[in-house]
Amino acid sequence: MGTVTLADEAVQEVFLRLWDRPERFDSARGSLRSFPLAQGHGRSLDLLRAESAAPAGGARGRPAPDGGRRPRASCHRPHGG
Numbered sequence: 001m002g003t004v005t006l007a008d009e010a011v012q013e014v015f016l017r018l019w020d021r022p023e024r025f026d027s028a029r030g031s032l033r034s035f036p037l038a039q040g041h042g043r044s045l046d047l048l049r050a051e052s053a054a055p056a057g058g059a060r061g062r063p064a065p066d067g068g069r070r071p072r073a074s075c076h077r078p079h080g081g
Contacts, residue, residue: 006051010043 014036018025025035 006047007044010040010047013043014039 017039018036025032030038
């Protein structure tokens with residue numbers, strides 16, 4: 001992720017979601033270890049996309065350490081459904 005602050009935010013949100021809605025975890029779909037990792041990956045991509053779509057001042061009005069030039073987050077998905 002772009003900054004330590006955004007990484008901290010992503011981790012905190014993942015744990016709060018799991019704490020608030022533990023029923024979302026389904027052991028038939030994977031282990032308890034993989035669940036927060038997958039959630040963290042998704043949340044990190046969301047935050048990176050929000051930062052790259054934001055004006056040069058950053059999504060929350062913070063100055064971007066790189067002057068607003070953020071790498072684009074991409075998620076490769078095969079075509080064909």
